[in-house]
Amino acid sequence: MSPGFVFYFLGGLVLASAGLAVTRRNSSHTVAFFAVASLASAGLFLQLRAPMLATAHGVLFVIGCGLVLRMAARQPEAGIRAFWIATGLRTWLTIPAVIALCVAGMILIRRARSLPAEGFLVSGAAPAEQLPRNASAFAHAVFGLYPTAIAAVVVLALLLFLTRRGARKEAGER
């Protein structure tokens, strides 16, 4: 599969699903299309020889989609009922989204296999002695160049955690 075809396919998928995510009225459709856009972006990162970034992107945005869906599913005003995934998505929107998700996953795995020494996500894709090429450069960049940014992100996460904990405690006391 030529890199040009993969790029145009993934780019088209990212743009189409981002456009649909922004224009849909149902919140579950929005989050589903956003998940497709995130996976296709992870494929683009793999094509840019950034497998660590692609992995982080996939994991973090799956967590993000889960958070947003959890928020939306608890609100009756958001238009999502108890079985929001089973009944909320219309068939004509679900089938293309699922097909696009499967195709994006297959492309991700193919790309990971075709990158020697970097496709550490797939078993048997890279020899152990060649693994740290991108991983070590990535770790050096993150922990060596941006210590202040890391400290800021950690402080932000800590603040969020403590604030939520305090709010829960206060609600329990009430």
Added chain:
Amino acid sequence: MIPVGSYLLLSFALFAIGVLGAVLRRSAVAVLVSIALILNAVCINLAAFARLFGDASGQGFAFLVLVDALLQISIGAWMFRSLWRSRSAHRQAPSDSPEPSA
């Protein structure tokens, strides 16, 4: 190799879609997703330039942007949930009050 201009065009289009969604939509979920799309476009830009210059520092910064996006999504989700709760409590409040006697 795909030229870096193609990645720039793609990220510009994604950025524009995100800005339009954040400005035009009124739904909280759509606004959160649009802001995440904007940050996604930034990450694609950073990764493309990291590839162009053969330096992983762009990837590292893109990772930090991703973590920041996740924190922003969780803060936004929490804020909107609290807002909805307070609004629904405010709506229920008049019905709970006793009927005025004639």
